[in-house]
Amino acid sequence: MPIQTICPYCGNHIITVTTPVPGLLTWLLCSGLFVFGCFLGCCLLPFCIWSLMDVSHSCPVCQQEIFYYHKL
Template identity: 75%
Template structure:
């Protein structure tokens, strides 16, 4: 009776092995760096990176690498208000506006100058 049990174990392990390549294949087909939630913020899709991305511009149709610019976002303002409340009133509360890693990133097309994507930290 142990022989059929061993056969079941071997077929289950081969089924698990067969399922894993499908998951890996599905994961690799997704575009890297994209936030796959279909959310829009002010008409722009949300991108999951602050680095420039190579895309086809939907406005001018050119294949471009986006130009990034840093803009103050919710995290920047939240840190500024928190620093102000903890006593940094002599200008130190504006320090988050000087740190690029705390700011949101706007991706735009270098050809037509339109905003394409927006990356939020919060």
């Protein structure tokens, strides 16, 4: 969920831009599916589900990363 804040880098009042990034939870689910027999690409399914990924918040003006939310 984007948040309204003041960017510590450029000082502007902004609403952050969120970007899903594969994190530890995504990789653990992928490797777990692979081990349990999902060999034909099904193990890559966690990379398509945004709710399983970490979230990077960045400034739309200066493009600097402000916060990184880890799911796990």
